[in-house]
Amino acid sequence: MNNELIKVTVKNDQQLVSARDLYKGLGIKRRFSAWWEQNSDGFEENSDFTSVLISTEVQNNGGVQVRELQDYALTIDMAKQLCLLSRTKRGKEYREYLIEIEKKWNDPQNVIQRAMDILHSENLQLKLENKSLSRQLEESNKKASYLDVILGTTDAMLTTQIAMDYGYSAREFNKLLHRMKIQHKVNGQWILYKAYMGKKYTTTKMYSYTDKHGKDHAKPLTAWTQRGRRLIYDVLKVNDVLPLIEREDIA
Structure with missing residues (x-):
């Protein structure tokens, strides 16, 4: 033989x-x-x-x-x-x-060995499929968790707070939203473009501060509603800009 x-x-x-x-x-x-x-x-x-x-x-x-x-x-x-x-x-x-x-x-020993090899191969394939499924579920949960944060928040939020979700400073994030044709600056305040106005995406918060001479002042700031945050999320996602918890390059 x-x-x-x-x-x-x-x-x-x-x-x-x-x-x-x-x-x-x-x-x-x-x-x-x-x-x-x-x-x-x-x-x-x-x-x-x-x-x-x-x-x-x-x-x-x-x-x-x-x-x-x-x-x-x-x-x-x-x-x-x-x-x-x-x-x-x-x-x-x-x-x-x-x-x-x-x-x-x-031969019985060879039959048993082949059965074990087949079982091992099937288990390996099952593990790979489960790993792939777990990864998909993990990504799905990540996305759901960020939307849950948006939908679970009722208070309007300043751009600074939302920018942190994406790993940006407020200045960089405002410029990003400007490039995405969501907002533009008027008299020092960021205002929505006409296409987005009147849809309750934003509101105005007054920011109080004291200058170096001890005088009190109030300055209007744009704050984003829950609906506005969802708008930002949808527009940025289409342009491949994701919040940190949805980015694959961040563990």
């Missing part, structure tokens, strides 16, 4: 051999197609054998050309029966070889 008479492959936990390899090994003199047509009668396709195409290189006008040849993948049982039909010494030798191959395949 050290010398391989014919190559045996495994597909779907079934041993198979090439009809052309068997044909060559048996030393058949007739054309392969004629031999196959006569000897395959009585066998069932997709049960005893399956039709396959193989590629081979042939010399053509001084060069090499690749041709496709018709072949068949045979079960070990069918291959043994074809060996019997040959009624030759080589047929007997190949049949005995295939019987030994089959015995080894059906």
